[in-house]
Amino acid sequence: VLQEFGLPDGQFIAALVGFNIGVEIGQLTVIACAFLLLGVWFGNKPWYRAYISIPSSCLIALIGAYWVIERTILA
Known part of the structure; x- marks a missing residue:
């Protein structure tokens, strides 16, 4: 399935780790934005x-x- 994303064959592990880190950074960004929009303004x-x-x-x-x-x- 991951080959469909165009991960290189020779450096599969490094590409997979880099892909995973990118996904995690994206998730943390969404959570941080939601916290800033909702938690800080409306938390109290x-x-x-x-x-x-x-x-x-x-x-x-x-x-x-x-x-x-x-x-x-x-x-």
């Missing part, structure tokens, strides 16, 4: 935890659980 509001933090955490947990089930049981 009384409704923030009930309406933003907990539902977002539950959604992330449900997506993670779905992926685990999809990749282990349904595979």
Whole structure:
């Protein structure tokens, strides 16, 4: 599957590590932006935890659980 992304054959491990680091940096950037937009501005509001933090955490947990089930049981 990873060959479709154009990873070079001779340096597969280095290319894979570089690709993974790039993906992780992208994820951290999205999380940092979300934190700055929501957490810093609205973090002290009384409704923030009930309406933003907990539902977002539950959604992330449900997506993670779905992926685990999809990749282990349904595979």
